[in-house]
Amino acid sequence: MKKIKFMLILPLATSLLGCAQLGAKPAMQPSGMQAEEVKNIEPKLMFELMLGEMLAERGDPMSAYNLLFPIAQATQDVRLAERSFQLAMSAGFAKGIEQSAALWRTLDPMQASAWRVGYLMALRHGEVEEAISAWQSYRKVSDLSLEDDLKNASAQAVQATQPEIGMAFFQRLGQLYPQDWSAGFALAYAANHYNQPLLALEALEDVATRLAAPLEVYFALANLYIEQDLTARGLAFLAEFMAQNPTQWMMQERFARLEVKAALYLSAKQRYQRIIDANPRAFTSLLSLALLELELGELAQAQTYFLTLSSVEGYRDVSHYYLGVISQSNQDLEQAKRYLQKVSHPSYYLDANILIAQIKVTTNGLDAGITHLQTLQPSNNEELVKVLRAQAIFYGQFSRWDQALAHYQLALDLAPDDLPIMYGLVMVLYEMEDFEAYEVRAKALVARFPDEPDALNALGYFYVERNINLDEAQDLLDRALAIDPDRYHILDSRGWLAYQRGNYVEAEAYLQRAWSIRKDDEVLIHLIKTKWAQNQVQAAKALWQDYAPLFPDNLLLQNLINELTGN
Template structure:
């Protein structure tokens, strides 16, 4: 059986061999049969050549047929094949003949216009596009809106603007004409002209969301204030304008005005309560503003929609539950994170929760069976396992785990830092210094590494000038970090500057009432003969942190 295209082509060939009057005369002269046979042969030759991938032969057959008969259908097919074969010059000539043979054909004009655009012959393009616009009055608004997309391949954007100016001139009573001018002016970098045109579009159609959003985008390049004012006024006048409200919310997010943005997402979600495109950013904004229950509700609703990234939703819900102390619920969510960039983090958090639930061996087994695909993920798994071991009091094993990981990733900053702290805990001070100095070679401005090395020296009461220099550098990098301030106060105390140490430690404690800062502050107060204050701070800290070893050692030393 012949392919359908070939059957259609054969039918066409029998019809286009000669016009009807000529066909009648040819029949009387005995010519018609030869003409039909030749046409059928050329159609078959052209189509079978195309099927074999021989575009050159196909084009020769169809172009000759089109030239010989002048038939619009043959010209259309020849134009199509010439374009496919990359013969744009011939395609354009054929398209022009096609349009002349069939002046009312929209397809012919569209083909010619497309080829003129491809050839960059913008001066010849205008009449064809003008005729297309005039021919299709029913779809004129939409055609005006698509005008710039049609002209997108032309590189000379100022020439495009001039062309759009001419093409829209008869239709300036339509807002779409002014919007087409807006788009062309923007592409040409003429923002004042674009703003004038979009304002005119809005005068003709005041409730047009697309134009209101475009105006705000143009205004925001000069003044966010004006963009906000006009878009807010538009949303106030047209509260059902969903896209405009969404654009306004995004502008507000860009300016970090999260509370206002959240209000708009609240309104949008109220109107479309099951829209994933609204629920996800609405949930993120609610969480950003510490409205956890609203955020949780929206994330849970997302799970009932076709939202594709369910693992991310479960991870976020797990975080919320973990922060609320709902360990079993959090574990359930983390266990449903089965893929994506949060997979390893979810497994690490699951292990931590299992440990807290008294299932330590299960936690470690979970980490061992998890495979990280990137160096960062492998690091995260090692750090999680070391943390589990430390919390179980198995500090030597934690150190060994980190030491082993550094043999394959010797320059990983996170591993170096955690391994150094682990070495410090078991008294391997030389190894701690080696790793921290290596880290500082890689990242000289690593504030926490500077602080850790300086604090270790100060706490052992050795090389105090060096310790203060290290901690001072860390303090300049992070002046409000309470733990760095604690180290600074501690080294000041070790160097005998009691008043200075007291001021620094009190500042650290105001920022974060941590039990170790409380231990240091209490000791300095005790030495300063302010013992009642020292007792109060220590006992208050012990009430909230009864298991902190540094605080317990300090209390044993001063309040046996």
């Protein structure tokens, strides 16, 4: 679970505790006490004190604590109580931390660190009201601001506290300080840590609505909107803040991300450009803009941005990878290989080499691509799945369906919920004409991903093509188009369904729209047949004459007019 990126201020005494780190030993042992510092101590206790400090110096704080804490109790010496606390902390001994802190508080009621331990330990025991009482005592002696203390509390308390206890504690703090934004901020931090991001959002939105909240509240909100894919909610809530703060570039960058998620590409591009114009070294925004241009198919502009970034440390690998992608799209395969071979960062190395293998398949044949894939050494299952999927795709390109199926199945064994792999396997079954297995797998795909348009289309078009279950096919395809109304192949499926039912006017409307989006040979065949069925013979022939030459390898299309005329 991603967390809100809060900026926390942790004072030294608090960072020693950390409450969640009670079992961890600091790298450096706390400095010891000299025996002569303790007045009126009996010789036996003096010896035990010296022995304890010797054990601490040798790296055994637990044994040292067991010797020193009884001395602290016997002498009621505040320095020994503090020293015992340090040793218990160093040993990660929770009971000792609690005991020594309690003694320390008794002997020095103004000691903030001891009271801090009090409320954290009360939370550890699930005692919310006792924790609140200790917190209030702590606040009376704390040198920190309320804001800093609340932030520190959120960072420390959540680590070792059960969610219901932690949430109850921070809700009570919110009641104690309703006019302080940091109380809501701390509640949001805790909620997000406990995997309750919507509650975290509500807390932050409440703070931003009621109080004069600082930038970090809005920054945390933006991160949550992005992470939780609450795009519309984020755009609406943050709009006024963005308008009032046009030069808060960090927030402008986050808002641009939301715009991209909402497909508001022009607005996002303009916002990224303003960020870059104002901050020429805003390389992350430049990368985002380059990726956006790439997504929009503006390859030349994207290439310009990536070339700029390729000379910037920390951005070279990602830039070389996408420059390789662009060069491959431009059919400059040798240049693509040169860029991709420069990639060394683990985040991009495997993907770059899969693209190199794909280029080798194109230029040197299947064996060359497979051989290159076999030289790769995946470091985990996720990487192995990528390699297996690439092998399956390559085998499929050469109609070696048995090997493609075998590699998809190996990948699916490792990643049983991976949509592209499940979809690829289903398509292979179709090519193998194993229609019984195809239908079973396609149904499973729809059941697993009921809102995935391509999954719905895979089953719907299968029914249309076989002219069976047409009512179910219409439901599947209409659902797919409701999710993505501009996906040309689904429009084609829906048009062909209307054709199968004899609704030629409806069919032509769907198919014409699909053809306007993508000049695809399958759509062209369906559109010509639909026009022919409506006695639009000349229009059908003209369409065939104009566009059939674009698809010389599609023999069905090349012979379509002869088929329709019965020649």
